[in-house]
Amino acid sequence: MSIDYNEKIPNNVDLAEDRRLQRALEKWQPAYLEWWRDLGPAQSDTFEVYLRTAISVEPGGWAHYDFVRMPEYRWGIFLAPPVADRRIGFGMHKGHPVWHELPGEYRAELRRLIVTQGDTEPASVEQQRYLGATCPSLYDLRNLFQVNVEEGRHLWAMVYLLHAYFGRDGREEAEGLLERHAGDPDRPRILEAFNEQTENWLSFFMFTFFQDRDGKFQLAALAESGFDPLSRTCRFMLTEEAHHMFVGETGIMRIVQRTAELMREHNTDDVARFGGIPLALVQKFINFHYSICLDLFGSEKSTNAANYYTMGLKGRYDETKIDDDHVLTDAVCEIPEVRDGQLVMTEAPALTAMNERLRLSYRQDSQRGVDRFNKVIRAHDIDCELTLPHGAFHRNIGGCAGIQVTPSGEIIDRETWNKRQADWLPTPEDFAFLRSLMRPVTEPGRMAGWIAPPKRGIHGQPVDFDYVHFY
Ligand code: BYC
Numbered sequence: 001m002s003i004d005y006n007e008k009i010p011n012n013v014d015l016a017e018d019r020r021l022q023r024a025l026e027k028w029q030p031a032y033l034e035w036w037r038d039l040g041p042a043q044s045d046t047f048e049v050y051l052r053t054a055i056s057v058e059p060g061g062w063a064h065y066d067f068v069r070m071p072e073y074r075w076g077i078f079l080a081p082p083v084a085d086r087r088i089g090f091g092m093h094k095g096h097p098v099w100h101e102l103p104g105e106y107r108a109e110l111r112r113l114i115v116t117q118g119d120t121e122p123a124s125v126e127q128q129r130y131l132g133a134t135c136p137s138l139y140d141l142r143n144l145f146q147v148n149v150e151e152g153r154h155l156w157a158m159v160y161l162l163h164a165y166f167g168r169d170g171r172e173e174a175e176g177l178l179e180r181h182a183g184d185p186d187r188p189r190i191l192e193a194f195n196e197q198t199e200n201w202l203s204f205f206m207f208t209f210f211q212d213r214d215g216k217f218q219l220a221a222l223a224e225s226g227f228d229p230l231s232r233t234c235r236f237m238l239t240e241e242a243h244h245m246f247v248g249e250t251g252i253m254r255i256v257q258r259t260a261e262l263m264r265e266h267n268t269d270d271v272a273r274f275g276g277i278p279l280a281l282v283q284k285f286i287n288f289h290y291s292i293c294l295d296l297f298g299s300e301k302s303t304n305a306a307n308y309y310t311m312g313l314k315g316r317y318d319e320t321k322i323d324d325d326h327v328l329t330d331a332v333c334e335i336p337e338v339r340d341g342q343l344v345m346t347e348a349p350a351l352t353a354m355n356e357r358l359r360l361s362y363r364q365d366s367q368r369g370v371d372r373f374n375k376v377i378r379a380h381d382i383d384c385e386l387t388l389p390h391g392a393f394h395r396n397i398g399g400c401a402g403i404q405v406t407p408s409g410e411i412i413d414r415e416t417w418n419k420r421q422a423d424w425l426p427t428p429e430d431f432a433f434l435r436s437l438m439r440p441v442t443e444p445g446r447m448a449g450w451i452a453p454p455k456r457g458i459h460g461q462p463v464d465f466d467y468v469h470f471y
């Protein structure tokens, strides 16, 4: 399934065969470009960036790398190839052929899932808008822009579904996706974490490590969908997502490595004096980003989530690899709950606990990344460990929302929380310190002093390759 780049909107969905749809999307396109100009990466219009573009959707050989002028990036609509005779894998329609058209009875639920997913994509671009001005290297600047253009493409992916399957209200929702903005007090983005600021590069790497990982798990759950166009869209998006998480994980790893080097060199934890980011500060940012991302999975008990599952719209992570009946009418599982001021595990129907189940998969995956950070620290003979905070720490959605909990899981009163909060979460002083560190470095191969160079460059290019040309 090759992609035709002579089309105004590159695609592998035979857009030229459907004039109405093509016209509708061509009408949305200028609004998108205007949004990109106004709220996409600041001052990038004149940059030429070494970017990858999809040329095929087959596993392995999809990407083409070349210099692209940022606003001329060819955003397109790409679906993974259809799976022959694909069947719905779970819920009440289990075993039935997947839907190739919108199942009318589930229109509202699907619309909501697609809009919520679509809303996060431009939100992240908005949140990262000003980072280019303080890039630690050209290599990192290029990665930032790669993530940004692909999140833009993810928006296209959801807008395609809205236009192709939801008629007039789909088109209205597509407009809405460009009208809500991250952090806008009047028209905020739908999910809380997508209204936070991402003002420095430590936040950016935490974002791509934790928040894009929510993307991975939500997209994987939606890739199981019985609505085949959604499944195929999400499957292709997941191949792009892997790079975003790579950027986050290696970014944090390189910071940790630089910090560890400075700690050894100067025999102190307080590397701030030497232009490094102390591990204690890294830990605070882990606490913050991880906890706001746990909220992204919704409440532990959710009838929405139970319905999505039973209707065959949104599955579990790796649904097909799980060994059970995939209907779960009688299944139960343990979920955390606050009872008489205590955190306890209680039994709940597995169906209503779908969000918690996905959150657990996410937690395990996040922990594997943190283990790799700790390996870097240990390799420098340093006795310190980064950890994920307790699942009840700093939560704003679900059963733990209204209580105060320490990173190790102890419930405390509000007064103690107010006194200790600054030890656990980034403070205005921490942000000011990071601001003082973030100075742009744009000479090929050079790195800011607070981050180690990457092990290798992009697509076989050297680390000191000229990844971004300025005019
Ligand atoms: N913030 O029944 P509940 C990505 C609302 S990231 C604000 O527990 P449900 C990306 C909820 O809407 C992946 N509100 O919720 C990453 C509901 O509202 P109503 C994004 C929240 O529906 C980086 C009420 O609270 N994709 O792709 O079971 C860069 C009750 O909640 C929040 C998706 O999320 C929150 N955090 O689950 C770029 C997939 N959480 O009905 C991109 C699609 C809950 O009372 N979305 N609420 O008005 C979903 O599957 C579900 O909507 C959620 C929530 C999992 C988010």
Ligand code: FE
Binding pocket: 121, 150, 151, 154, 215
């Ligand atoms: Fe995305």
Ligand code: FE
Binding pocket: 151, 212, 215, 241, 244
């Ligand atoms: Fe992403």
